[in-house]
Amino acid sequence: MPVVLRSLSDFKKFLRKPGATLQIVQNTFVDRQDAASQAAYRRKGLYEPRTLRAMSKKAAIFDVKGHDTTVWLYWDRGTRNWRFSGDTVTVPLHATLGPPDAVVYRCVLPETGARRAQRRPAAASKSPEAARPGL
Numbered sequence: 533m534p535v536v537l538r539s540l541s542d543f544k545k546f547l548r549k550p551g552a553t554l555q556i557v558q559n560t561f562v563d564r565q566d567a568a569s570q571a572a573y574r575r576k577g578l579y580e581p582r583t584l585r586a587m588s589k590k591a592a593i594f595d596v597k598g599h600d601t602t603v604w605l606y607w608d609r610g611t612r613n614w615r616f617s618g619d620t621v622t623v624p625l626h627a628t629l630g631p632p633d634a635v636v637y638r639c640v641l642p643e644t645g646a647r648r649a650q651r652r653p654a655a656a657s658k659s660p661e662a663a664r665p666g667l
Contacts, residue, residue: 535639537617537619538616540607548584551642552641553582553640560634561627580599581597591607592607619640620638621637
C-alpha cells in the first residue's frame, strides 16, 4: 500500500501504523557543511531509519535504527509551512542566521507479509497435485 500524505492529520495516521518508518532523504543544513561534519552527522545516525516510540498532541519521539538514542519531532510550533507530497514531508528548519533550511523525510510502510502469504497458496492451488488431494 503506497503512502500518500496531504496533511498533518495524514502524517499522524501514518505514524500510528505498525512498522511505519521515517527516513531523511535530504537535510539542507547538513548538505552545506564540510565533509568532516557531514561524516560526523552520519556516524551519529542522522540518516538512519526512525520508528515511532511515542506520540503526543504536540510531538513524536522516534528510535533511531542502530543507535541508542531518540529523536523528537515537534509540530506544536506550527506546521503551516510543512509540505506534504506523496510519501514525503518537508519540514522547514527555522534558524536565526543563514539561508532557510529544510529536512525532507520519506515515509515508508513495510511490505505486509499477509499479502505475500495469500499469493503463494493461491499459486500452489493451481498445480495438478493441489487439485487432487490425498494422492
